[in-house]
Amino acid sequence: NGEIYNYVELRQELADRAGTDNGAIFATHSDGEPALHLYRDVGLDFAQHLRGMYAIAISDPAEEQLVLARDPFGIKPLYYAETDTAFVFASEPQALVRVGLVQAEVMSRARKELLELQFNTGRKTLFKGVQRVLPGETLVIRGGRVVERRRRPALPEGAPRDWSEDEALRHLETALMDSVDVHQRSDVPYGLFLSGGIDSSAILACMARLNDQPVRSFTAGFPGTGVFDERDRARKLAKLVGAEHTEVEVTRDDFWGLLPEIAAAVDDPAADYAIVPTYKLAAIASKELKVVLCGEGGDEIFAGYGRYRSTLRPWWLGGRALRARGILDGFGLLREEPRGWRDGIVAAQSLGAEKGRTRLQIAQAVDVADWLPNDLLIKLDRCLMAHGLEGRTPFLDPRVADVGFRLSDGLKIRNGRGKYLLRRWLQTALPEAEPFAKKRGFTVPVAEWIREEGARLGPLVAAQSGIAEVCYPDRVRALFRKSGKRVGLATWNLLFYALWHQAHVVGRIHEGGVFEALDRAASS
Secondary structure: OOEEEHHHHHHHHHHHHOOOOOOOOOOOOOOOHHHHHHHHHHHHHHHHHEEEEEEEEEOOHHHHEEEEEEEOOOOOOOOEEOOOOOOEEEOOHHHHHHOOOOOOOOOOHHHHOOOOHHOOOOOOOOOOOOOEOOOOOOOOEEEEEEEEEEEEOOOOOOOOOOOOHHHHHHHHHHHHHHHHHHOOOOOOOOOOOOOOOHEEEEEEEEHHHOOOOOOEEEEOOOOOOOOOOOHHHHHHHHHHHHEEEEEOOOOOHHHHHHHHHHHHHOOOOOOOOHHHHHHHHHHHOOEEEEEEEOOOOOOHOOOOOOHHHHHHHOOOOOOOOOOOOOOOOOOOOEEOOOOOOOOHHHHHHHOOOOOOOOOOHHHEEEEEEEEEEEEHHHHHHHHHHHHOEEEEEEOOOOHHHHHOOOOOHHHHOOOOOOOOOHHHHHHHHHHHHOOOOOOOOOOOOOHHHHHHHHHHHHHHHHHHHHHOOOOOOOHHHHOOOOOHHHHHHHHHHHHEEEEEEHHHOOOOOOOOOOOHHHHHHOOO
């Protein structure tokens, strides 16, 4: 599954190596076939030569082994389970459950982690016995067991480069233009998810330069709510570059109507607010496109998150700080507190701590290794693939990462703002994007919508089997009658998990919206 962007170059290189004209050693025109020839030539290090997003399985009868490989950023998912009778693997956990060799049994520690963090860290999934192939990992399986693991890092080694600002800008432009160019290699219609923010605006600027035909762009907005709506800015930029622009409204009715369907599509759950607009954007865009470019990764590679600024302070201790408390902490909802649920977060702290890295780089590396693949990219992949739409992420490219990650801290964060160099480049490439203007972050009015229906929703959520077995129902009902930012996160997590549990553990097919699904489940 996936896309190898340098397949053209690899085909030529492999043909030259074999002493034949281009194509003579290939049986197909598939972008994935070069991976097989590379494996034959260089063995288990074949994935080091691939530029793209992929989940690969190679059966090697001569060596009596199976090889699994996943791209370094974890853009494409890959899962496996070692059972008493077989080794099974798939792009989705639910496929492993459906073959009957893995039971739909939830791990209590993983469930606790999901409810507290909104995603699961590291290798674990909610399903007992089902594990993720880690980003950049190559596994060797013999006799039904994993016997070897190799890891290809997503981020480059080495301390920040001593580039001047002008030098860095030149390197950034070269890498970003090249990445967008190869990411839009396609025989099918492609476009862009345009939020109007720094990342998607930068991709728009590149696409406008690279394409003779108008770029097709899509933006989500939330009419009649109290959150900031980005459609005006996106519309302005799209018009400026001559894009064919589509605006997608995400309403209360969409939220209540689509959420059961979304929960059923996300078998490795990422309870991210943005999952709702992403799902609807994909549904609309898929009517016109087969491929869409997205801005995921820009914050991690160029240091855009506000939390990164604290790494420049003298008292910062390293890595993304452990949550002082989880999302559900303090509400007294859970019947039991599984020990060790924070172990995955603690383990993540060591992922980026390589010699020579700055504290800012360590924080970025932790997010790239865990938060990015296990939340943002799961959300993107499941929402888009549910509609047959392929999402591509130009910022998550080895050449862009080599430039962005190894910038000096001062070229990443300046005057309290992250992504300094990317903003600086965009100021020249598309000044109308106003990259240095004060902007409000992308928000989704999920908490507002849940609060409006809290009195009705609380008893229904509390009665769900997935919630009742782990939470005190009376406290869940009481929580849905309250308000506040943390309450909004907590009620959203409980609602999403309840719907996920019905779809993937109970196995109930959802028909209708949230209230219909919860009503049927509560009365069954």
